[in-house]
Amino acid sequence: MRAVVFKEPFAVAVDDVPEPSLKHPNDVIVKVTSACICGSDLHMYEGRTAAEPGIVFGHENMGLIEEVGDGVKTLKVGDRVSMPFNVACGFCKNCQRGFTGFCTTVNPGFAGGAYGYVAMGPWVGGQAEYIQVPHADFNCLPLPAGDEHEADFAMLADIFPTGYHGAELADVSPGESVAVFGAGPVGVMAAYSCVIRGAAEVYCVDHVQERLDKAAGIGAVPINFDEGDAVQQIKDRRNGEGVDKGIDAVGYQAAAPGSSAAGGEQEEVPNIVLNQLIDVVSPTGALGIPGLYVPSDPGGVDENAKKGALSINFGQLFEKGLRLGTGQCNVKKYNAYLRDLIIAEKANPGFVVSHQVPLEDAADAYDKFDKRIDGYTKVILNP
Amino acid sequence: MRAVVFKEPFAVAVDDVPEPSLKHPNDVIVKVTSACICGSDLHMYEGRTAAEPGIVFGHENMGLIEEVGDGVKTLKVGDRVSMPFNVACGFCKNCQRGFTGFCTTVNPGFAGGAYGYVAMGPWVGGQAEYIQVPHADFNCLPLPAGDEHEADFAMLADIFPTGYHGAELADVSPGESVAVFGAGPVGVMAAYSCVIRGAAEVYCVDHVQERLDKAAGIGAVPINFDEGDAVQQIKDRRNGEGVDKGIDAVGYQAAAPGSSAAGGEQEEVPNIVLNQLIDVVSPTGALGIPGLYVPSDPGGVDENAKKGALSINFGQLFEKGLRLGTGQCNVKKYNAYLRDLIIAEKANPGFVVSHQVPLEDAADAYDKFDKRIDGYTKVILNP
């Protein structure tokens, strides 16, 4: 079958690879209908991880059940399903408490697995015609038959739940004010989730105009951090007050104010968003941090950053009595509810998709998405 | 009246000061029966804060109502009461949500007030014969008449709730394993609170033998960090596993392993406890941080520490999906429940008290407590 294969930094190709087969009674094989490119795929693509050539990318997958293992109870051939990017068993200590992003079964020696991602276990990516899904009763979310809402549902594997996770970690509640840092796909989904949860005011901080426009389009207040200190801009709009809650949808590759947003040119300041959040959130508030931080970053800006150690204004954090939650999204905790919002037409997260292209055009799509050119902000590959 | 007055670094005296009087209809005057010296009083005593000579110390106060303002509804002369170290109004945005440690009314321009503490508002300390208590209906916790449990109840103003707050911030639940860093008064109270909440295993890390003995006495497992890496010692006892939850009852004045525990001699490593907690707590776990961190520390070990910026292993924190809660204890959220445990004889926190001395002996008590000599670990002053 055809699949997106990592060749070397800044190069993928659509190659022939072996078709997956049922390896365990609880497996299914899914014929992929939509697979998105994720910002975190670019970490591998740019050679910023230990990913080896040959890996098949793709952890944002949906499709139709093609083949069903003997042990599977609730799925049948033809069912339309979405798969969380987390691979999870459903029965380990973490999964049974809902922490499916930290499954201890599927990636021995580590808490957490994913499709098509370095160090996340043996699970082949879904930017391909077919994908093997283990623990299928647990990992497949049923969708309505047909092809309605394909782009909306494609967001259920990762970025809609991941954005929502930010709002959940920060416990964003009706009537509150929130500052979301980052208006990329996850950031916009986080802001969107805050709106869905009934926030009164949502500020969305970025310096790319298209992104800020997307944020404004869902009712958030866009804050361009190249136009002045983001924290001050927000406080100025609130009579000097901070906000109740904050979300970091940027992570360690945060850009310095004024540096270019396009490609690898911008100056990286890995702790800037965290410290701005500590500054802008009012005492007793909470921070949700779905944005990625890593314990080992060979491309880090200094020795500390290389091992994931950041200078945090902990004294201020403590004085304000803030709390914070971090980590990969446990997609399965949210995806059924978000699906139902889409079905009820109360949410249409597909608005963040900029391009849908055939799987065969993946190399070009990666190139443009990585360079943020031609408006490439969120791409769906259709095998 | 007589009161403990700060004279200069490493010197307090018991002086005559004016008696307090009712300044507002909601005030009461309390005749102090017990006032403890707190570890945080030593920050001022050692000249490590901006505290000016003349300040009357004392935020862990209890006593008998002496005089009642016109607006007070539920208190009468002679009532025995405990006052949370936080001064709080009961009606501001933070108080009404239970965050009484972050009251915006009693210390204008700052979220949080306390008795007898630098920068915590105009409230005179209670290491004295009498104390003025504002918003008295809100700030006075009624106690049973008489003098039973005086030492136990004296712990209700600060260290028992503060230790308990650590367990609450970490959401310590029945059957869990917990690592508590610090076995000083707050650390032992945190470990004790974990035991009360039904934790299965509580590890308590320190390097002072008397403290470790106190921890062992309540059923915790003592870990001496001078005898080997604390994290490894805990994991070794758990077949290589980490713990579910962690509590930092040390704060920024953390000692390097092997450095002396007595007085100012020990080497300070302000981020060591935080990073060890991140290491020892298992993925999906939580950290409760009642230990003090400050945004400005003139005596900090380096330029970053001086402004409260610490190097935190944030990559590891994120990878594990940990959450953490910080800040001053909201005493009023817990003190009635902890009082009822004392009355029911299910808790006797007074076991941490090493000395009860007359108020007039305060200078000597401060000196010995600061030097940790003659077994001074927790002192009650009796006016």
Place this chain on the structure above:
Amino acid sequence: MRAVVFKEPFAVAVDDVPEPSLKHPNDVIVKVTSACICGSDLHMYEGRTAAEPGIVFGHENMGLIEEVGDGVKTLKVGDRVSMPFNVACGFCKNCQRGFTGFCTTVNPGFAGGAYGYVAMGPWVGGQAEYIQVPHADFNCLPLPAGDEHEADFAMLADIFPTGYHGAELADVSPGESVAVFGAGPVGVMAAYSCVIRGAAEVYCVDHVQERLDKAAGIGAVPINFDEGDAVQQIKDRRNGEGVDKGIDAVGYQAAAPGSSAAGGEQEEVPNIVLNQLIDVVSPTGALGIPGLYVPSDPGGVDENAKKGALSINFGQLFEKGLRLGTGQCNVKKYNAYLRDLIIAEKANPGFVVSHQVPLEDAADAYDKFDKRIDGYTKVILNP
């Protein structure tokens, strides 16, 4: 001053009564700008309670501060404020935990007080020119100066928070399905609150067309229980499935299907809504019950109903593992957040108001509202 005075069943008059004065240092006097008539005022109006002639009605009050007691800290003359219908002290065991509807201070011998309501304490109602507000720092919610959003803000004293309370008691969360019984003012506010909280599907059950239209107008699915069994109608729309959550915004004066909705003619079946909720909510679900049930109802349909004992399908409730929450709304828990939604123009609850009339027209308004004629569904009196 002029005020609405209860004369006898089915008769109120606007009379001269003494102006209120400051009785306690923590009081303020508020010049009332808007006071609503509540459905629960009709219980007294219809003679269905122990209310004696002479009582001044009105617990849904807002206005401008006219006079300020010596003990008040945060309010000044001219401030625009909303008062929760619950009178509360802010410092009793219940208030300090947020249960301001169950204050033990303001109505001795009972948990809970209100303005202008039988058995709810000595607090005179606000359908008048002025009102005395005790514990004013706690009981007054500041509003933006001016007269914007007057009708929206008038909903903050009771029905918007009370409807929201139903959603909170049922823990309505994003993506869930909810059945709200009752589309009167509280029911519509409950449905509206579910929409604000991100529910995917909200069903609203009533048999008055205007009410069902209001529900439809905010995106709820109207269900007319005169047109077939309400439970079955909902399940039919959901492929035979029940809903995640249910809200009872009707209470004990529930109407039998097919009986007239106008006035006192309809047949009362006090347990019908509770048992229908038990039927329609799926296993593991939750019920929020803000609708009023009383322990003593002289007009009850039978001996059991007269003492508040209802036949509940408890076996079914248990088999489904349902949970439920009841009781008067703790307005202060929500009103600041709901106010901020109004200011941000994310909520405009004033849409439920059918009439705004001068205070002097109160008798006519009571008559028409009680008879549900001329479209009287929610009335604001303007003194």
Place this chain on the structure above:
Amino acid sequence: MRAVVFKEPFAVAVDDVPEPSLKHPNDVIVKVTSACICGSDLHMYEGRTAAEPGIVFGHENMGLIEEVGDGVKTLKVGDRVSMPFNVACGFCKNCQRGFTGFCTTVNPGFAGGAYGYVAMGPWVGGQAEYIQVPHADFNCLPLPAGDEHEADFAMLADIFPTGYHGAELADVSPGESVAVFGAGPVGVMAAYSCVIRGAAEVYCVDHVQERLDKAAGIGAVPINFDEGDAVQQIKDRRNGEGVDKGIDAVGYQAAAPGSSAAGGEQEEVPNIVLNQLIDVVSPTGALGIPGLYVPSDPGGVDENAKKGALSINFGQLFEKGLRLGTGQCNVKKYNAYLRDLIIAEKANPGFVVSHQVPLEDAADAYDKFDKRIDGYTKVILNP
């Protein structure tokens, strides 16, 4: 193999039945080492259900893995395991949210399954030499190898978690006061769980002296309801105050005060415990109801009781703003934590066991347990 088979009301026999075999790749076969008789087995034994002759009883099972299906990942032959009485899949909507007592997979058409119980699915009971366990990775809780704590661990399948569930449903927290109705095995486990969770005062209501003695032995205050109104006795001990929380560990077969506690002679008043709880719990409190109520009871005391409809003082419940939670325990939510308390020797629930007898003596044990003679209160059968 040998197994306890239901023959007719008041008669079981130990018969030869077919050995179970692996029927699905996710199954294991467990060699039973301990299987308890549960009070709910007596419902079937007494002919009070639709259970047909031939059914093999036993849902409180533990043992050693004998055989392992192809799909099982984490278990191997010889592992010592406890099985929750609930059979659950781990992946349905309810299981994935932790409601394993309401699994929609294992008992088609109903939410919830169990071993050896009428209407709870096809799962053969474990009062036998071997038992088939489906979804074994999910349903088997690993225990330490060996035979230590066998009686304690035998409580993990049902009564320890079920008692704990009562405390959880009532949200029993440190320092609170609780009234537990029923001091049978579940009631004592509920009281024990309250003690473990740090309750300040636990009252335990029954009228069987041995049971009351067991309650007293763990630090609860025994209340004999034959010696005066239980509610009044509790309030008298609390200066007229009610309690914070209440637990119903009795259910619908509640005895009238003064009626005999032995066997079927006592007068049944199915709503008495619920209404006493509503009476004794203070406003804003909560009720946990693990005691069984059924929607169909052929032996009910009247027509309403036969269909599970009970007269509840709902007016009083509402006026107090109480909340309540009901239903079968979701064992898997708690059993790993309770196991760890046993391993750490912080809990030894085996103290409730009165008799351990060979499987072959089951008929005699059922007879004596049903008659509550010779001190039979909790029996373990050892195959």
